[in-house]
Amino acid sequence: xxxxxxxxxxxxxxxxxxxxxxxxxxxxxxxxxxxxxxxxxxxxxxxxxxxxxxxxxxxxxxxxxxxxxxxxxxxxxxxxxxxxxxxxxxxxxxxxxxxxxxxxxxxxxxx
Amino acid sequence: xxxxxxxxxxxxxxxxxxxxxxxxxxxxxxxxxxxxxxxxxxxxxxxxxxxxxxxxxxxxxxxxxxxxxxxxxxxxxxxxxxxxxxxxxxxxxxxxxxxxxxxxxxxxxx
Numbered sequence: 001x002x003x004x005x006x007x008x009x010x011x012x013x014x015x016x017x018x019x020x021x022x023x024x025x026x027x028x029x030x031x032x033x034x035x036x037x038x039x040x041x042x043x044x045x046x047x048x049x050x051x052x053x054x055x056x057x058x059x060x061x062x063x064x065x066x067x068x069x070x071x072x073x074x075x076x077x078x079x080x081x082x083x084x085x086x087x088x089x090x091x092x093x094x095x096x097x098x099x100x101x102x103x104x105x106x107x108x109x110x111x
Numbered sequence: 112x113x114x115x116x117x118x119x120x121x122x123x124x125x126x127x128x129x130x131x132x133x134x135x136x137x138x139x140x141x142x143x144x145x146x147x148x149x150x151x152x153x154x155x156x157x158x159x160x161x162x163x164x165x166x167x168x169x170x171x172x173x174x175x176x177x178x179x180x181x182x183x184x185x186x187x188x189x190x191x192x193x194x195x196x197x198x199x200x201x202x203x204x205x206x207x208x209x210x211x212x213x214x215x216x217x218x219x220x221x
Contacts, residue, residue: 004154041196043155043211056208090154097202099145100209102154 003027004103006091012109013081021076021106023091031055032074033092033100034066043090049074050096078108086110113138115201117212124189124219132184132215134199144182146175147198149214155198158184189219 004025013019025032033056034046048056052068063079078085091103114137124130136144143162147155159168161177168175172193174185184197196214203210 040213041149042213043198043200045209048208092154097142099143099157099160101157102147104154105152 004091004093004101006089006103006106008106009104010107010109012111014111015081015083017081018077018079019081019108020078021089021091021108023074023076023103025072025091025093025101027093027101029093029095029101030071031094031096032068033094034074034076035090035092035102037088037090037105039087047074047076081110083110113201113203113208113210115199115210115212117197117199117215119215120213121216122218124186124217126190126219126221127188129185129187129189131186132197132217134182134184134212135180136182136199136201138201138203138210140203141201142204143202144177145200145202145209146182146184147200149196149198186217189217191219191221193217194219
């Protein structure tokens with residue numbers, strides 16, 4: 001069973017388009033996260049949700065909008081994609097104040 | 112601002128050649144220090160969590176230790192399958208706020 005899953009695994013799109021990445025966890029965790037990993041492999045937190053409530057928003061452009069329909073899902077919608085948005089996006093989940101478990105990542109390429 | 116620095120950036124070892132990876136951290140109120148392994152094209156895989164200075168944890172050929180300023184990941188007699196990028200992360204305030212280092216890319220040559 002996959003603990004944290006993301007779709008799609010690869011996403012190639014043109015500048016200016018709008019796209020979404022979906023994340024689901026079956027670990028029963030209360031907290032979910034989105035991270036961005038750049039070409040130098042640096043992982044930076046973007047958002048954190050606890051029980052569907054936004055906890056962390058780390059100065060991410062408002063073109064990025066997370067949505068948590070329920071505790072097990074945290075989706076990321078990106079408007080007006082830019083070249084600099086190209087990266088690998090990871091979803092993670094945890095219980096509050098516990099170890100985070102990561103999904104397999106979504107490689108976004110903006111042309 | 113919380114900071115996590117890992118060294119070296121890359122490490123090449125012969126199979127069986129033991130070594131250590133370093134993670135220096137500056138955070139206000141450390142709540143936990145994490146080590147992850149990341150293989151190419153995959154998400155970080157959890158290895159260890161350390162909570163307080165002096166704590167040690169082991170798993171197979173890996174041993175993680177923690178002091179008040181840094182953590183070490185010791186690799187004993189590594190094998191080629193240990194080749195990966197090892198990430199260190201520190202949690203401060205609440206666990207929701209985790210700062211990652213840039214990783215050490217380990218290559219173990221047969």
